Amino acid sequence: MPQLFRAVIFDLDGVLADSELWWSEIDAKLLAQYGVNYRGEYHRNVLGVSYRLAVEFYKKVFDLSVPAEEMMRQRAEIAIDFFANRVGLFPSAKRVLKELRQMNLRLAVATSSVSASVRPFLNRHNLTSLFDVIVTGDEIERGKPQPDIYLRAAEKLSLAADECLVIEDALSGIAAAKAAKMRVAAIPDTRFVDPREFEKEADYLLSSLSEIPALVRRADAAD
Numbered sequence: 001m002p003q004l005f006r007a008v009i010f011d012l013d014g015v016l017a018d019s020e021l022w023w024s025e026i027d028a029k030l031l032a033q034y035g036v037n038y039r040g041e042y043h044r045n046v047l048g049v050s051y052r053l054a055v056e057f058y059k060k061v062f063d064l065s066v067p068a069e070e071m072m073r074q075r076a077e078i079a080i081d082f083f084a085n086r087v088g089l090f091p092s093a094k095r096v097l098k099e100l101r102q103m104n105l106r107l108a109v110a111t112s113s114v115s116a117s118v119r120p121f122l123n124r125h126n127l128t129s130l131f132d133v134i135v136t137g138d139e140i141e142r143g144k145p146q147p148d149i150y151l152r153a154a155e156k157l158s159l160a161a162d163e164c165l166v167i168e169d170a171l172s173g174i175a176a177a178k179a180a181k182m183r184v185a186a187i188p189d190t191r192f193v194d195p196r197e198f199e200k201e202a203d204y205l206l207s208s209l210s211e212i213p214a215l216v217r218r219a220d221a222a223d
Contacts, residue, residue: 006163012111014169048170050143083117096209108133110153145172147180
């Protein structure tokens with residue numbers, strides 16, 4: 001029988017941060033430096049993956065010979081500016097986080113984004129103090145869809161994998177959480193993806209952050 005949930009681990013991009021629209025702009029600015037006129041047509045291909053996988057995808061698609069490390073560094077610098085100054089928060093995010101804290105749940109962020117963009121974003125929206133643990137993409141060797149980032153979050157929380165509920169919006173992130181033996185609730189952004197693609201991959205399919213507290217209560221009652 002599964003353990004009761006003792007923690008909720010959030011992806012950042014597209015889950016708490018309404019950032020997916022901005023990533024196409026970030027990548028357009030990145031690729032323009034290498035002579036590519038990018039209009040976001042491959043957004044779904046890089047949704048939720050690590051910086052390395054994203055830039056390696058762009059290198060292949062646009063036949064770029066630039067080193068991946070250079071592109072990753074440039075992408076991070078552009079993202080830092082966007083997250084520090086422009087990326088917004090989903091409207092219900094702060095309320096839901098506070099409600100989960102009142103339910104005595106521990107909270108974590110596990111994101112492919114680098115610390116230098118994540119922490120200014122969390123600080124700007126007054127969210128940092130709500131999280132017990134923050135794990136960013138520059139702390140791990142293998143990004144999503146590998147399980148490393150979620151395993152690191154559970155380790156920092158001092159909890160077993162089956163005590164953690166992961167909140168994701170991308171198939172690569174769901175794959176990472178499932179590989180870490182965690183239960184996953186998907187909140188697909190219908191602006192970019194078809195929710196039906198998530199039905200077989202995630203344990204739970206939600207339409208908004210607001211549904212998370214009730215999901216935790218139902219799951220705990222079932223246990």
